[in-house]
Ligand SMILES: NC(=O)c1ccc[n+]([C@@H]2O[C@H](COP(=O)([O-])OP(=O)(O)OC[C@H]3O[C@@H](n4cnc5c(N)ncnc54)[C@H](O)[C@@H]3O)[C@@H](O)[C@H]2O)c1
């Protein structure tokens with residue numbers, strides 16, 4: 277059977293992305309998939325020296341077919357005189373990182389790659405570079421012309437999905453609408469079935485307010501918006517339960533009884549997720565026409581260039597992408 281081709285955008289050259297990629301590839305069994313690094317040869321050389329990892333890497337050419345057992349590099353910056361400065365916020369670094377993401381998306385959309393794994397970008401650097409977006413998720417949606425995507429963080433022990441993603445806390449309440457909740461829960465339910473292979477997904481939904489509003493005493497979104505949204509979805513046949521008070525829900529280990537937990541905003545879902553799973557979680561974008569995963573961490577500028585970054589979350593992200601891609605190849 278054809279082995280999946282996995283494009284890897286190398287992330288911010290001043291962050292830990294290139295380092296975790298090399299550490300992962302050093303021990304990866306290349307008979308399972310074909311990794312294609314999208315980024316800069318100069319960055320690969322720089323971190324290969326720092327980490328003392330010297331992999332045989334072949335140049336990617338759009339004309340040649342890819343052979344199993346190799347790592348390929350699509351070098352977008354051959355003539356660049358960009359200087360790598362680990363830990364530095366820089367508009368050039370942001371630009372390089374986003375060019376790689378863009379090319380990775382293109383490879384997937386053109387079917388030259390079966391999935392995209394994105395190494396971390398710095399939101400500050402990409403905004404300095406003129407990319408006026410808060411993250412990969414929004415960029416992927418725009419570039420693939422997908423209106424509706426959902427951020428899902430997944431690990432062995434829990435999955436968390438979000439109603440709202442990268443927006444300021446002050447805007448969360450007004451962004452929580454019945455339409456958004458229902459739209460995202462439908463995308464999540466489909467993704468749990470198709471991408472994660474769960475036959476009848478059971479989803480828990482968190483409230484927005486402390487104690488899920490306590491009967492309307494501490495906020496009314498649960499009564500006015502969330503519960504009616506869930507009632508309608510239940511009558512359509514979705515197994516959605518809630519809204520639960522978020523603190524007690526996680527404190528009590530209730531997430532263990534559901535296939536996914538649907539949180540109302542970024543930190544409500546990602547703080548428990550990262551606390552319970554940091555270093556092994558995967559960020560997956562549900563609803564896209566392509567497969568995209570990413571590690572659960574950022575650029576970690578405080579440790580960049582020190583050869584101490586842990587590669588396990590990147591490994592999980594790569595393996596999840598390869599597994600999903602292999603499943604799609606098998607079904608096609
Ligand atoms: N997928 C992505 O592109 C992505 C994901 C998260 C954050 N970010 C961005 O990264 C930048 C920094 O974000 P942050 O500081 O909030 O989070 P971070 O994950 O970069 O760092 C948080 C802490 O965890 C440590 N850490 C992170 N990854 C590690 C690893 N693999 N091994 C060892 N230690 C690790 C860091 O040293 C730091 O102390 C921000 O611009 C943020 O938006 C990007």
Ligand SMILES: N[C@H](C(=O)O)[C@H](O)COP(=O)(O)O
Pocket residue numbers: 410411412413414542546559570571572573574
């Ligand atoms: N919310 C993500 C996290 O904290 O892990 C992170 O910002 C990455 O988001 P994108 O995948 O959209 O870049």
